[in-house]
Amino acid sequence: MKIAVPRMGNLPLIIRDLANRFGLEYIETPSFSERTVEIGAALAPEFACFPLKAVLGSFVQVLEAGADTLVMGGGHGPCRFGSYGEVQKRILEREGYSFKMLILDSPSTSLKDFHEGLRSILPRQHVRLPVLLRELLRVLSKVVVFDEVEKWALALRGLEAEPGAVDSALEDSREIIGRAFSSKEIKEARREAQSRFDGVPLDRERAHLKVGLVGEIFIVLEPYFNFDIESWLGRRGAVVERSVSISDTVYPGGRNPVFGYNDRIVAKAAAPYLSHEVGGDGLLTVGATTIYARRGFDAVVHLLPFTCMPEVIAKGVLARMSSELDIPVLSLSIDEQTGRAGVQTRLEALLDLAWSRRRKGRTAGTAAVGEEGGWKVEDKTFKAAQ
Amino acid sequence: MKVGIPRALLYHHYGERWLAFLDALGVEAVVSECTTDDIITAGAFRADNETCLPVKVFSGHLLWLMDRVDAVLVPRVVSQERGTCSCPKFMGLPDLARSLDPDLPPVLAPRMDLGDRRYLWAREWYGVARSLNGSRVSSAAAVAGLLHGLSGYRAREDDGLPVGDMKIGVAGHLYNVHDHRVSLGLLDRIRSMGATPITVDEVPSRQIHKHAKTLSHRIFWGFERRLVGAVLHWSRTADVSGIIFVTSFACGPGSIVGALIEDQLDREGSVPLMTITLDEHSAEAGLVTRLEAFTDMLRHTARVARRINALQDAGNGGGP
Numbered sequence: 262m263k264i265a266v267p268r269m270g271n272l273p274l275i276i277r278d279l280a281n282r283f284g285l286e287y288i289e290t291p292s293f294s295e296r297t298v299e300i301g302a303a304l305a306p307e308f309a310c311f312p313l314k315a316v317l318g319s320f321v322q323v324l325e326a327g328a329d330t331l332v333m334g335g336g337h338g339p340c341r342f343g344s345y346g347e348v349q350k351r352i353l354e355r356e357g358y359s360f361k362m363l364i365l366d367s368p369s370t371s372l373k374d375f376h377e378g379l380r381s382i383l384p385r386q387h388v389r390l391p392v393l394l395r396e397l398l399r400v401l402s403k404v405v406v407f408d409e410v411e412k413w414a415l416a417l418r419g420l421e422a423e424p425g426a427v428d429s430a431l432e433d434s435r436e437i438i439g440r441a442f443s444s445k446e447i448k449e450a451r452r453e454a455q456s457r458f459d460g461v462p463l464d465r466e467r468a469h470l471k472v473g474l475v476g477e478i479f480i481v482l483e484p485y486f487n488f489d490i491e492s493w494l495g496r497r498g499a500v501v502e503r504s505v506s507i508s509d510t511v512y513p514g515g516r517n518p519v520f521g522y523n524d525r526i527v528a529k530a531a532a533p534y535l536s537h538e539v540g541g542d543g544l545l546t547v548g549a550t551t552i553y554a555r556r557g558f559d560a561v562v563h564l565l566p567f568t569c570m571p572e573v574i575a576k577g578v579l580a581r582m583s584s585e586l587d588i589p590v591l592s593l594s595i596d597e598q599t600g601r602a603g604v605q606t607r608l609e610a611l612l613d614l615a616w617s618r619r620r621k622g623r624t625a626g627t628a629a630v631g632e633e634g635g636w637k638v639e640d641k642t643f644k645a646a647q
Numbered sequence: 648m649k650v651g652i653p654r655a656l657l658y659h660h661y662g663e664r665w666l667a668f669l670d671a672l673g674v675e676a677v678v679s680e681c682t683t684d685d686i687i688t689a690g691a692f693r694a695d696n697e698t699c700l701p702v703k704v705f706s707g708h709l710l711w712l713m714d715r716v717d718a719v720l721v722p723r724v725v726s727q728e729r730g731t732c733s734c735p736k737f738m739g740l741p742d743l744a745r746s747l748d749p750d751l752p753p754v755l756a757p758r759m760d761l762g763d764r765r766y767l768w769a770r771e772w773y774g775v776a777r778s779l780n781g782s783r784v785s786s787a788a789a790v791a792g793l794l795h796g797l798s799g800y801r802a803r804e805d806d807g808l809p810v811g812d813m814k815i816g817v818a819g820h821l822y823n824v825h826d827h828r829v830s831l832g833l834l835d836r837i838r839s840m841g842a843t844p845i846t847v848d849e850v851p852s853r854q855i856h857k858h859a860k861t862l863s864h865r866i867f868w869g870f871e872r873r874l875v876g877a878v879l880h881w882s883r884t885a886d887v888s889g890i891i892f893v894t895s896f897a898c899g900p901g902s903i904v905g906a907l908i909e910d911q912l913d914r915e916g917s918v919p920l921m922t923i924t925l926d927e928h929s930a931e932a933g934l935v936t937r938l939e940a941f942t943d944m945l946r947h948t949a950r951v952a953r954r955i956n957a958l959q960d961a962g963n964g965g966g967p
Contacts, residue, residue: 310902337865339733339735352906355913535742543735574739577746577747578743
């Protein structure tokens with residue numbers, strides 16, 4: 262049995278870890294390319310949202326590479342993501358591929374279904390529930406650390422004294438964390454990564470902008486589709502904070518350890534503009550934008566796949582928030598026809614606007630990095646104000 | 648005090664109940680006029696350019712109401728049935744409405760969550776009733792009346808229109824299909840071609856649930872679940888000669904459900920299916936041509952089937 266899982270941000274690193282832990286045989290899904298998107302767009306329904314098409318394309322590629330079991334996330338609405346697996350399965354079957362599709366719903370929906378799903382792909386010695394849970398909790402703590410180092414990189418890239426220093430620290434940290442196995446080793450790896458980031462030479466006097474990155478998780482996390490917006494902003498001296506990450510999505514209880522604000526705070530912040538859950542990351546987008554605006558960010562970039570239902574609602578609401586909270590917000594909808602130049606021109610315009618607002622004193626500019634306790638990049642002032 | 652209700656989206660499902668609610672409070676209700684070109688243009692111009700056509704139409708109706716009323720009623724319909732949820736657009740609709748124009752009158756947005764326990768959301772309606780200056784007693788009575796009216800789903804009665812030589816199932820949102828301008832008079836056009844259109848709300852609930860359950864995937868959007876159930880019912884009982892799936896540009900659930908229906912009907916090898924996508928441009932000629940081709944094709948298929956049957960009968964009868 263050769264398993265394949267779609268790509269998104271750090272997911273390939275996590276899958277590698279899971280495969281090592283449980284002795285799974287898996288095929289790494291090829292990274293996204295023009296061909297992936299072409300295949301996906303040709304097979305998928307015309308108005309389906311972009312992640313469905315992209316993932317479908319990569320499934321075709323990985324099936325051609327020899328995979329026979331596809332694992333996909335499930336859900337129960339209202340976002341279309343919950344139906345991806347079924348639609349993709351039907352399309353691939355019609356195309357004549359033979360494979361098994363496992364649609365895994367979140368364990369909080371039904372632990373039994375989740376367990377049974379995993380049992381069908383895991384080797385027998387791992388399927389006992391206590392062992393499984395212990396290993397999954399370890400993976401979870403590792404996922405959090407993977408996202409934390411990314412958060413540090415986002416906060417420091419705009420300040421680095423020599424270009425590429427942060428990226429190499431990020432690479433090394435991923436390598437270090439990837440090797441960790443037990444809980445103790447993971448903690449140790451986090452410390453090591455932290456000291457690696459401590460060694461990055463910074464130019465603290467440099468004027469920088471603070472930019473919030475919000476939106477739909479797939480587009481925000483996958484550099485191929487957002488044209489590597491994180492490094493792009495970093496190279497232009499912007500300190501970036503991001504609202505979505507894999508660990509916040511899978512972390513039980515809505516604590517959002519990486520973003521730093523739990524679901525209740527987010528919902529409360531969003532309430533004047535959007536007072537109900539709309540599925541996907543819609544509410545998070547609105548809540549995070551409010552939080553960033555109150556913390557004095559210079560601009561917010563909102564990334565969404567074309568026609569994404571929750572994000573389109575957020576986009577409509579963001580237009581009003583932008584004027585009421587006095588913060589520039591740029592919504593970029595991405596699909597298979599979006600061009601790099603168009604996105605970058607608009608981003609440049611946004612940064613120019615933010616700089617001119619800064620010069621006119623309309624935004625004060627906030628300290629990029631609070632230094633107590635290592636690389637603490639979150640700002641507690643908002644929580645205190647609540 | 649005048650309260651406006653846009654004649655769009657779920658007004659086509661629950662409009663009567665909402666009007667009865669306002670009536671019980673003695674509040675004057677203003678329903679926007681039937682969709683016109685101007686309403687669609689205004690809505691498409693002001694609403695976010697990526698939203699689906701029905702939300703643009705809704706925005707147009709809202710703008711029409713703007714100067715005519717003191718408040719607008721935009722209930723937040725979270726679910727329409729137990730175990731399902733609505734399209735995200737309905738959940739965020741009041742917030743979208745508030746973001747549309749700063750000069751908009753206050754938006755009253757009581758929650759309507761038919762899949763959940765009544766007492767959890769009925770108090771929001773009570774709050775709205777009180778804010779419209781209803782007394783305690785009349786507010787409670789209005790809410791009770793609303794809850795009573797909403798309990799149970801009734802299939803639409805036969806409307807006594809002429810019956811054609813064949814039936815065509817029209818699977819689409821009621822707010823598209825029953826809006827004469829948005830659907831470009833689809834139902835009337837089908838009637839004028841000598842066929843009888845049947846819409847999703849004419850299929851009994853039991854049939855819908857029976858067939859929706861057989862699908863390998865549980866569809867979580869309430870109306871889409873009905874729609875798929877109705878389509879499977881039509882195709883499996885051969886109740887109709889053909890099915891037209893009507894969706895609107897950028898409809899999220901429609902894109903998924905359309906693909907599922909197409910695939911399922913293809914696997915079951917049943918009645919022909921045509922998909923029509925509506926948008927704000929009124930391309931009537933295109934619609935008419937496609938409808939004519941579809942009905943001609945259905946009639947031709949029926950003729951061929953009859954001839955083959957006749958030949959077979961003749962062959963059976965004449966043999967030794």
